[in-house]
Amino acid sequence: MRTLVNLTSKILCAALLIVTGQSCSSDFLNEVPLSNYSTEGVLTSEIGFEAYMTAMHKAARDEMAARDASRYFYIMSASTDIASFGNNSASSNNYNTLLTPTSTVTKYVWDWAYESMFPIANTIIAYASKPELADIWSSEEKKNAMIAEAKFFRAYTHNMLANLYGGVPIIDTIYVSPKTDFVRNTREEVLQSARADLEYASKWLPATVKKQGRIVKAAADHLLTEVYISLGEYQLAVESANKVINSGLYKLMDERFGTKMNEPGDPFSDMFKDGNQNRDAGNLESIYVWQFEDMTLGGQGGSNGNNRLRNWGPWYERLTDPAGKSGMIVVDSMGRGTGQVRPTPYFLYNVWKGNWDNDMRNSVHNMRREFRYTNPKSAYFGQLVEPRKTEIDTMQNVYPYPRKIEGDIGTLTNTSTSWSGRTYQDFIVYRLAETYLLRAEAYFRLNDLENAAKDINVVRERARAKPIQASDVTEDYILDERARELITEEPRRRTLVRMGRLVDRVRKYSIRELTRTSIQDFHQWWPIPQTAIDSNVGAKLEQTVGY
Template sequence: MTTLKNIGTCLFIIMGLSLGSCNKDFLDEELTTQYSTDYFDTPEGLEELTISLYGNIRWHFGYEWAYGTTLYGTDEFTNANDLTNEMWNTYDNRLGPLGATPETGAANGNATSPANLWDELYYGIASANTIIAKAPEIIEDESVRNRCLAHAYFLRGYNYYRLTAQYGSVVLQTEPAEGIVRNFERPTAEACWEQVISDLRNAYELFEGEVFTYGKGITWTKATAAHFLAKALLFRASERNDDWNSSYKEADLNEAIEAASYAISARGPLTPDYNDLYANWTGVDCEIEQLDEILMAAGYNADGATGGRFGNRTYNYFNPQFSSFSGGWVRRGVWIGGMDFQRCRPTEYSYAVFDHVNDARMWKTFKTVYGTNNIAEEGHDVQPGDPGIVMILNTQDDHTYDAYTFGAFVQSPDWTDTQGRLAEWNVGERQTPTAGTLTDEPGQWVPNSLVLYQNGEYVAPNFKNQPICNFFAGINKTDDGSRFAEKGDAHRDVTMARLAETYLVRAECYVRLNQYGNAMNDINEVRRRAEWKAGENRSYYTDGGMAFENNSLNTGTAAENYINSNLNMNTYYLSNPDIDVTTEASSLELSSFPSNLPPEDEKILTRIGASSQYDRALNFILNERTRELLGEWQRWETLSRTGTLFKRARAFNPEAATGITENKHELRPIPQTFIDGLLNEDGTNLSPSDKAIWQNPGYGN
């Protein structure tokens, strides 16, 4: 189906795909997929269509585009040995308007095309347009009418936000289209942002406060609209729009602060333990999916009948290829919460941006130890449940491991304990939240080990299968042990917005208004939560793999594999060898801003040449966003918005550095299928010059 038909007739597609594929309370309702358009001339039909809007956002997490359009090509993540979406990270000529297929040079048929995001967002816009047009005339009950309109304005505003953030100026279709529409005028980016902000303002005014109509943790509320209204206003006031936004800036920033303040007051305070946001996921619809901090999530459950077109596949993308490089000592399966598809490999920056000693977020996010669940070769003192993979995340100035040999397991008929790329460690005992130690006393052999730095050099990428590293510490924010098959859909919700980001959005607005004290106060709210609390065991680690305990598959060999694979330990003390075992609280609060920043930030700011007060403050917030929001599906848009994408990708992403082009790759290519299908009002084809108007700079044929 072409993009043109998507714009003109996607209402018919929504009927078949979205109804019955939403969230929580209505996920268990009877699946209804066949309606005529007459049904949407009834109050019941419009409310059904309103509910279906929740299904539109689930698409974002159903396939490879989840990370390709949001995380690749940035300072945080690069590609590993899997090259499915390599062009989105390397910015080579395969990232173009024709799409990504094997015929255009993609590694396989799973690659993301620029048209994927474009098409799907217009599906949701078409449904929103129908509700906005019909609800005032058809729904007499004011509260129901306002609820439907609030949802429709929000979804349309959110979808246009994503479209404009990715592509720049896009088609503004704000009324139900009849038939196939094939002639449009390309609006300005200014007009697009005005539409986004207008829709989100309408949603903000129409939502009834924090009323969780369709299930807490999922339902969009006034705070949800406030959060995205603040983001849209900040986007309009940001560097990417500096050519035309001067008359908006001050008013937009003040309005954004007001909107963010509503969300913070309505849904605060922050969840006390960072682990509760992602790591302590125990199963479908568990308590941490209902946290007040969560402002928007794509909802999932375990009912296969309501899975919709795309299930949650995000658990595939953040783990290293452990089943390959481990030499068989660690086998993958549903008992480990994530698959080892090695799509998103953290850059050196993503490790170095943390305070390795005092920032608990690092150790509650990175998975650094895998237990042995299979004895791959006899003759070694390794038992099931011993660590099979250990990753030491040390700092550049640490020289403890300069003379040690690290690497993936190497099987050899003449192997001895002194040969191969191996290491010896005392891995301590199984951890609990308050007990257990993992220290740097040598004593036990581990088949696979990695260190970040030796002799002051970043050596982690050296532990690899050709041509690119596949051995790295992944992150745990999507792990799901509730799956019913190794490659089955995940059942956990995917968080799309939360209150910690709202604080950082407001802090950035304050920075842009030269109110650095207010900005520091908001930053410190986020950093206080990130501190180690008194009594915490810094060696303890967990993730959503724990949901396997409540999985019907948790029997027999699978149950043994779960116990042996998930040791609940990290490498905190191995990575910080000068730190004695402690349960004392740590401190991360800033005492000045933007002067005298933490050493990890000063090093990064020096690397990118951020010296002015404003540049230091802005880039510190970008660093803080990494520490707080690593892997949360928005980094590319953030860097594009702030005009820092080129500089940061060049500095911190070696695979992106040679391909990224300034003033080109801040926008995505407009799909060529859309442009080629456009007609003039008289039905004639567009001329080459008219087609060029529709394409973003640098992507011409």
């Protein structure tokens, strides 16, 4: 075969020599690709790095949007103090079967971090730092800002893992060949890595951006405040929060604004209406926002949109009326929930005692506590749904819920009679109210109860809630205020783990007896996925104690 090829080549060369009068060369056999989407091909210009950063943001949003079920993103709220699983499955409500080395819960976050977030972030950092690419940048500040944004995401991911698994392998480089000898770093080492990345990010990220959703300096300072608290650096936490609060760029929204300002509502509810989450809509409280777009390529995420309403909202369309006939149909105003995450009585009732009627966050604009039959064919159409007693009704089909989950139904969602329950509402990850509560926590841990109370009262004043005294400030009170302000926004499980309060508060507040009695002290931390341990053949990746 080689002889035939060589002979054919000689004949072609001779023919070309006769026609062109030129000597023969094999250069024409070399492939010259018209496009190159390899890392080396893309990361050769600022535009290429921007494309990679788009992938970085998509991966970050996939914390929520890649999968859709209570055992993925919503495990951050389910089986905690503020919410339980709506379904009565023993495998979900029993901590001994919920958290295992082979469960989808523990594997999903691990894979998201190590297969998506770290590889993309580290690739951007490594290539942007290459001396041979120094000439592609319009300025040193532009290059450093790109590195800073990637370092923010790397720190975000390390911090998340530290508040779920404890100690994990730190990934701060890219690998050109398979690596199978990872070992667990300590939790403090993981947090120190996040700290270093965030301190760099705080220095180089821009204060404001034109493109909504991009990371700004305040996002790094906000997260750095939390990391400092976890490391016991409380004064540094106060100083980091000060950079956000005193920047002059942010304020708590205390006046009506945005797309629905002329409809019934209040400043708190306005923040969560469609189109109101970003700064360009007038929301000067938001710091970091995941972006969703209906009917836009890549705008929906892996699960076709923001699935918060689908998971937190009750499955009301299954309700029958008192005559035993269908009493409910899906309506735009409530979307279509599936009752996966059900708020506990602790959140629905306990935290509002003493402020039930005056706290804005408990108003009819922010909490839906009454339902009316929506099926026009029912004899009870338009009448209030009466109290229910069966477990399936009270745990999944009809229960009070925070209305910040509600959003307009998108075109892709509203394409059949069985709506998916997804919206295209942007999702606020960080906002200024939480920065105040983080600083209050730092003051509390410094035993400065006066300043802790002042920060909590800033948040409560906007909500028209009664102010508290310094003597009222406790760790439990801070957790109560976070629940009132941040439910469905904060990853509650990670907050409780960070404070060392998951186990005792689940035992006290979970609505399900099986959850209260099955949780053990070692469930504070997640197990390492068995797949990660089995594939790490070059070293022993230690399993979390208790599993």
